[in-house]
Amino acid sequence: MGTALITGGSAGLGLEFARQLAAAGHGLVLVARDEEWLNQVAAELRGAHGVAVEVLRADLSVPDDVARVAQRLAVVGGRPEDGDLPPVGLLVNNAGFATSANFAEGRVSTERRGIDVMVKAVVELSHAAVGQMLERDRGAILNVGSVAALTAGGTYAAAKAYVRTFTESLAVELKGTGVTATLLSPGFTHTEFHERAGIPKSAIPDWAWLDASDVVRVSLEDVRRGVVLSTPSVRYKVAAAALRMAPRWAVRAVGKYR
Structure with missing residues (x-):
């Protein structure tokens, strides 16, 4: 089994990715800001599944931290300079966050940090991973987006x-x-995710919610099949299609999607 590197791997979808990949026998590199919690998750996964788990504390809004994660991703393996580190065969760019504040009312530093984590880090880490993957002629990159990408x-x-x-x-x-x-x-x-962002779940109807285990399972199946766009559940496939076909004035009228 190959090794997967997961950003935001200590909570939310990232933790679910870690659990399902560990259960399938994959070694893991878990990246997050809280090293103590990362170590607890790593111990859980090692004990439950007997897999190798590396912990890499990093804040992906900090360039030096991103560079350290990129350096780990660039490891090809089988070379003296790589030591005993296995190459990463699957990169899951999962780290991210949202806020409930409107743009004009929020802090620009928070907006900038979101772009650093969800855009700049994704590009830099994908570049580091794809280089060694192409050299080995195998690998996969899974970027966690959102149906929100089709909204305003x-x-x-x-x-x-x-x-x-x-x-x-x-x-x-x-x-x-x-x-x-x-x-x-x-x-x-x-x-x-929503609780951390200060977004009340009560404002969202029950039928709209997906189970994290189902989302991760479907996405990993799609990765194995080489699917480019993975949208779990029929209802969100329909919603995404409607948003793509709708005129942008109508999309703007709907307002925010969290």
Whole structure:
């Protein structure tokens, strides 16, 4: 089994990715800001599944930290300079966050940090990973986007729109190689994401929610099949199609999507 590197790997969808990949026998490199919690998750996964788990504390809004993660991703393996580190065969760019504040009312530092984490880090880490993957002629990049990318939902939606176009462009470039790029576009998913953002779950109808385990399972199946756009659940496939076909004035009238 190969090794997967997951950003935001200690909570939410990232933690679910870690659990499902570990259960399938994959070694892991978990990246997040809280090293103590990362170590607890790593111990859990090692004990439950007997897999190798590396912990890499990093804040992806900090350039030096991004560079350290990129350095780990660039490891090809089998070379003296790589030591005993296995190459990463699957990169899951999952780290991200949203806020409930309107753009004019929020802090520009928060908006900038979101772009650093959800756009700039995704590009830099994907570049580091795809280089060694192409050298080995195998690998996959899974970027976590959102159906929000098709809405007019603030800086978060704009960041996810960038990731969507970037991932599709990367998939075109990689066609015919042994490396793939997949975009995961979930809808509302039961994790702590909305609570951390200060967005009340009560404002969202029950039927709109997805289970994190289902979202991760479907996306990993799509990665294995080389699917470029992975949108779990029929209802969000329909919603995404409607948003793509609707005139932009109608999309703007709907307002924010969190």
